[in-house]
Amino acid sequence: MNLTKYSLLLIIPVFVFSCKSDDSRSCTTCNSPQTTEFEVCEESDGNASVNGENTGTRFDIYLADLQAAGASCGI
Secondary structure, three states: HHHHHHHHHHHHHHHHHHHOOOOOEEEOOOOOOOEEEEEEEEEOOOEEEEEEEEEEHHHHHHHHHHHHOOOEEEE
């Protein structure tokens, strides 16, 4: 009985912490002839943010539009 209790005490925290949401983000630096260098990040919800402000647009679409408009972004 004690072994079962100890096993549960060890296993339950593993499940709790492994189910934590992923708040990671990836960023790249962009520049264009019209602007100074700026940072574009992919937020955990998949949207792009520019200098920390969420654009409400998916990262891949936002980045493609930037590049189509002449921006250069390092990935």
